[in-house]
Amino acid sequence: MTKALAIQAKSISKTFRISEDSHNTVKHRLFNLFNPPRTKKVEALKTMDFEIYKGECIGLLGRNGCGKSTLIKLLAGVYPSDTGNINIFGTTLLMNLGVGMSHELTARENIYVSASVLGLKIKEIDEIFDKIVDFAELREFIDSKIKFFSSGMVARLAFSIAVNAGADIMFLDEIFAVGDMKFQEKAIKVFESSWIEGKTVILVSHSMDTIKKYCNRTAFMKNGSLVYFGNTDKAIEMYVEDNH
C-alpha cells in the first residue's frame, strides 16, 4: 500500500537579511543619507527536500538557531519559501506561542477565526466552543485580548483549538516547554489518546525523552541544513554528539 503524503517540500530555502547598522536616530539617518544600512545575510534554511506521510509523528532536533522554527514556519505558511515549493495535504495549525492568532483579538474571537481557518462552520464552532475553553482553562479570560496573555496561556489556547477543532497537521514548537505541569500532562494525554491516530505531528523539542517516546522519524538540523532525516535513535545520537 502506498503511504499518503501529508507534506512534501522540494528545494525549499530561506535567507533573512538583517540590518547591521542602527540608523535609528534622525542625525544618524541624515549623515548616512547616501549610505544605505549594511545588511547581513542569514541563511536560516539551506536547500532541502523531504516528504512526511499522514499519521507520522516527526521529531525536529538541532541546536539553538539551526533553523527549526524557520522550517516549521515555512511549512505552516507563515513565511514564503525563497525557492522550491511546499505541498500540504490537510488543514494545519501552528502552535508556537500563538503564531497564526491575532494578538489584538480576544480569546473568543481567536477561537472563531482559527477554527474557521481549519474549515469549521460557525455552528460547528459554537458546538465545540465550551470544550475548547475548558480544555485550555481560560474561561475567566475568554473576552480578554490575547496580547495580555502569558506565552503559556496562548500556547494552551492554540493547542486546545487544534485538538478540538481537529487540525490534520500540527506543528508543535516546544509545546511541552511552554505549558505548566498540568498543561504538559494534558498535552501528553492527547498524545497518548486515540485523537492522535491519523494525525500528522511535527514536534520541535529539546527533550530527548519526548522525541524518543512519540516520534517515528526524526530530523536533525545543523546550521540551516537538514543533516539527517530517519531513525529517531540515530537522529538523537547525532544531536547529542553535536552538543559535545
Ligand SMILES: Nc1ncnc2c1ncn2[C@@H]1O[C@H](COP(=O)(O)OP(=O)(O)OP(=O)(O)O)[C@@H](O)[C@H]1O
Ligand atoms: N524573522 C527573522 N529575521 C531575521 N533572522 C531570523 C528571523 N527568524 C530567524 N532568524 C535567524 O535564522 C536563524 C535560525 O533561527 P530559528 O529561529 O529558525 O532557529 P531555531 O533552530 O528554531 O532556534 P531555537 O532552538 O533557539 O528556537 C537564526 O540565525 C536566526 O537569528
